[in-house]
Amino acid sequence: MAAHNLKHALFCAIITLVISYPILGFNLESEGTSIILEGAGATTILGVLLAAVIVFLFQLFRDSVMGSLRQLPAINPLANRKPMEQSKRLRLESTLLTLMIIGALIWPFLASRGAVDLATLVLIYIMLALGLNVVVGLAGLLDLGYVAFYAVGAYTFALLSQYYGVSFWFALPIGALLAALFGLVLGFPVLRLRGDYLAIVTLGFGEIIRILLNNMTSLTGGPNGIGGIPDPTLFGMEFGRRVKEEGNTSFHETFGIAYSGEHKVIFLYLIALVLAVITAVAIRRLMRMPVGRAWEALREDEIAAKSLGLSRTAVKLSAFTIGAFFAGFAGTVFASKQGFISPESFVFLESAIILAIVVLGGMGSQMGVILAAIAVTILPELAREFSEYRMLIFGAAMVLMMVWRPQGLMPMRRIHIELKRQE
């Protein structure tokens, strides 16, 4: 065993050297018109060597390191408690959620503008992750192109406002419905696919949408994106310093308060909060309805589900469509928040992050997904001080997380449906 470990560790260390030395150890310098290769400084080489040594040591003692990592839940005081009864758990969960929502309603008036802005982003990710959770967590369809529907929502609003002057409140349902329509249409060709194949095809779809947006320059402005997307209004009141649209009034004048840029940020946050709550509640409802159980049944056993007369087409398409619908929601809010969108906001990495949130949170679990969305959005911001290393820290945190809790932050606890009987 020990000999095997040693061999493995040596191998890993050599791989580290082979990979990192050519990347870090040489610099390309331009000298006039030619480019020459230069060796890197002593510190870089030392760093690479050090990295190799660290990899060697880690691999050598991997078993004990990973073993103690796995012991961690034992330190967690909640790990050994008995599972609560379902009714009690549900009551506790809804009280907690209510408290959280009340807190979230009050909080923006106390926090800084930057924090509220970030929180709006968190809420957008919560909407996205809750929507993707339907597709991946509940229906078990691995969708890597989810960001496409987010883009459809965002671009619907951007284009409608640019060409027809449509306001946020009109664009919101249109964007969501159009995204849902895209979900339906894109769902058809992938119905027969499963697992890896489905993942690859949806990945392709996501990229197609992005590339289309990038290349339809006359309509979408291509890589230059679309700017000047209006902010939402409150019953015809605008939040800008000056009223842009005829017939509207301005918020601060109506209420006779001084103009502040914060009003708009808080208003957007509140809209995102309401929409996120609507998303969560709607999906929770759906989970308990027959369609929710059909998703689960199809995920668990497709043949059995079909043998009971469920139509695979209808069930899968409904999951795709509903997931896409909420992505469209999120997209509209995003466009309004940014005021400017371009295809760059909808790259594959975005899909990957949303998927990471779902997986980290625990597939199918709403609470877990919400927590993970908060963690995944805020963590890179907190790590901003480490500037170039922040994605590295982010990645490391994810890896540790998956080792520690492979089933996610809060694995899904199914709500068991019981038939009420009149006794």
Added chain:
Amino acid sequence: MLVLEDVHTHYGKIEALHGVSVEVEKGEIVSLIGANGAGKTTLLMTVCGNPQATSGRVIFQGRDITREMTSNIMRSGIAIVPEGRRVFSGLTVEENLHMGGFFNTKPEIRKSQDHVYELFPRLKEREHQRAGTMSGGEQQMLAIGRALMSRPNMIILDEPSLGLAPLVIKQIFEIIGKLREEGITVFLVEQNAHQALNLADRGYVLETGRIRLHDTGKNLLANPDVQNAYLGG
């Protein structure tokens, strides 16, 4: 009630059924026996439309269902207990049963659920247990119960005795007998030829995609060829 006329079924280019004709009358138990790979499961799945027959006809209750979609067929009064049980392992017993009555109303579900619990008191005891954690026998009972939830006129069972202890097998066969008394037509596929033919009104013997013999259950049991091939001499 169910008629198959010269049914051919293909998996891609390979023909698995070479012209099979089977008839099941209302209220009987018909057993289909055959060796591994004879095409028994294929035959049942053809009835369900997954895969569909490439030629020939499948008629259920006077209606041609050869080209119907599986989901429509399964909603028209026919239910299947698939090979290998296939219960929804993450769902509780009760939820599994409710999935079986997916297209029924609440009161109907309540009634059929009570009925299933009457047939299988064991399921009632395990009502809130996750199906995946139950024993093989219990899962088989659940699979049968789930199929009954849609109140079918006809139930198709694919090797319900697979991997079960003799005592449990006996129980399951008793239940199948009871179903006939309730007026449900049964089409049963079995490796367990002795018990299957004993219970059956009539039986068919399938060999490599063709019906070799068909007769009453008693006669098949007495048939020397059947005894040699399927009853261990």
